Amino acid sequence: MNMMTNLFSIFDPATSLNFNLNWTSTFILLFIIPLQFWFQSSRMKNLMFSVSKNLNQEFSNLLKSKFGMTSLFISIFLFIMINNVLGLFPYIFTSSSHLSFTLSLALPMWMTIILFSWMKNTKNSLAHLVPQGTPIMLMMFMVCIEMISQLIRPLTLAVRLAANMIAGHLLMTLLGNLGTNINTLMFPLFLVIQLLLIILESAVAIIQAYVFSILLTLYVKEV
Template sequence: MMMNLFSSFDPSTNWSTQLNWLSMIIGMMIIPISFWLIPSRSAMIWVKIMKILHNEFKTLIGPSNGHTLLFSSLLSLILLNNYLGLFPYIFTATSHMTSTLALALPLWLTFMVFGWINNTTHMLAHLVPNGTPPILMPFMVCIETISNLIRPGTLAIRLSANMIAGHLLMTLLGNTGNMMSTWMISLLMLVQILLLTLESAVAMIQAYVFAILSTLYSSEVN
């Protein structure tokens, strides 16, 4: 049973691998054409959300705030894929390390290369927090270095683990439906609706957390 349970999240077991990974761009096909042609209500709401995010990212990044569009686009991409994964028979790309690490690793690597080339002194000083006793400085350098190196992994694992956890719970509960009585099935449907509402909130929160942490890592190299 566990093999079947986890195989539902395997991109190679549903139809074909290529078709499953197309779910990352399938959202563009369902956006109404009016969103792009006229200032519809959905477009105005989305622009307003992007402006709020731009102001928040600008506050975190500091004076060099020209690349807030990068983090707004990153949040939009992750949010779209998270929500698409809540629909039946749609492959959740963000529940796999292949997808999340492909987003986190290039960002972190770019920040590190930029920081060490342009702000070497600042990057070295960042390895030792202010007020650290001299005897603890070698240990703090090791700790800060390890903490810095695992950042892309923590970003990727946080997103994929949170997305797959709720899906696993809903799958486990759904597989027990054929063994329940009628009134228990009604209770199960209520629990599934509540879990789906929770997963909708998790999809939004995890996209926001990923973008905010990426923004904070960017601000540290300036």
């Protein structure tokens, strides 16, 4: 039990002062990202504009709308990606590994989409519960299945993001604890494995942010 407590202590947002200072990593970049603090363009700024431009083009093709609609999903992608990548640095709390963080993003977005769909497009929302070509005997079951699939969407969004971040960080923690007991001859191999794992986790951090935002975009497209 103590071993498991120590293992998951890296995901504990509490501090010795009984104040959740670790959560400040979620918002700290909001003070340095605004463009008015920069006098000239940097490579990081150009990279962010390039990513935003490509995402805007892709989201616009899905939603058939202009930047005003896609900017919300671009902001969600950048916000999640930055928090995921920050969690790979030492002594920085990974807020995206907590359901309180992921649910606070997924649940309001899902509720907004559902309420807008049922208030503005009630007939099509009801028709969407029964796929075209469904036999009459199966319609009742299909309605139940579609309702359940609609209700669990925010939970699947939140759990997918949190579980992927937790899994990678736990693996890195387990391998890191082995570093003090490993043989000297095997230490170079250990470093190579850790480096490859960090590269993999960096890719996962970006991919999970993209998956979260693209799924929200597809949910809006259904509306």
